[in-house]
Amino acid sequence: MTDEYVTVAGEGHASFGDRGSEFVGYVTGAASEEEAQGFVDDVRDGHPDATHHVSAYRVRDAGTVRGIYDDDGEPSGSAGKPVLGVLRGECTENVVCVVVRYYGGTKLGYGGLVTAYSRTAKRALEDAGTRKTVPxxxxxxxxxxxxxxxxxxxxxxxxxxxxxxxxxxxxxxxxxxxxxxxxxxxxxxxxxxxxxxxxx
CATH class of the missing domain: 3.30.70.240 (Alpha-Beta Plaits)
Structure with a gap:
């Protein structure tokens, strides 16, 4: 692992709609699992009536990068995993993303969920921007x-x-x-x- 790594330049926000369901994504930097979980809790508190609060984060811990995700009740692997995949695909570290979903009454299916969550996460990450830094x-x-x-x-x-x-x-x-x-x-x-x- 090189000393230099990519993280977010600021906070990001994005939304995406599909067949009545609304997805709202948030991205910010987090230097530890505690910071990341704190952000997840804050977003959850800000959207108490959302159907799901899906999250993923990648943080440095003793020289390695830990990737954690939570589907929050969505079918296993259909939500948190694709969000984590966006963070990993953009090679970002010390970053957390939360995507909240308001269910619109129509089931999207596994593939539809993967698309919706990953697209929302990618837009939020793009809104946040990235920068190179060193630990x-x-x-x-x-x-x-x-x-x-x-x-x-x-x-x-x-x-x-x-x-x-x-x-x-x-x-x-x-x-x-x-x-x-x-x-x-x-x-x-x-x-x-x-x-x-x-x-x-």
Whole structure:
């Protein structure tokens, strides 16, 4: 697996109708299964009267990508699986999609469901847009004021953005590309002669 991957650029929304049934799709980014499930719950709460709330997500977990789907009462493999297939087919990661269905009174059949759910998911994903990114580690660096300039210099030389809080100590929180995090941490410890307190 390469360090660079594709995720969504923002939130997406789309709708699709077939023989009276209405399908409404939502897509957003999710950095964990908890975030993805939280989005599914939010969409479910926003459409309490929908017949089905079908979902799928792909999130990175310890260097691998987990793909999860839920048919939510539709025939097995006819709904969540094709939605997951869209996410996988577009090579997107850290993304979640929910498609809600309002049943219109006419059964669509297995093939009709696959088409409706995948088409709605694809339109929502297209609406969200995609971007390339790299996995990052959040690194928290706590130092005294005397070392804070040194830490900022190291982070800026590595082209790493950070947020700083100034209290009794200086706390800098940086999001460092995972493949470079060990090297940056070593540089920070070396530059401060081990005085920096670093948490990842």
């Amino acid at each position: 990052r580690d959040e690194v928290r660096v706590e130092v005294g004021y005397d070392d804070s300039g040194t830490v900022r210099d190291v982070l800026e030389s590595e082209d790493v953005g950070y947020d700083a809080e100034y209290g009794e100590k200086v706390v800098l929180v940086a999001r460092i590309p995972t493949g470079r995090a060990d090297g940056v941490v070593d540089r920070l410890l070396s530059a401060t002669s081990g005085r920096a307190r670093i948490e990842r």
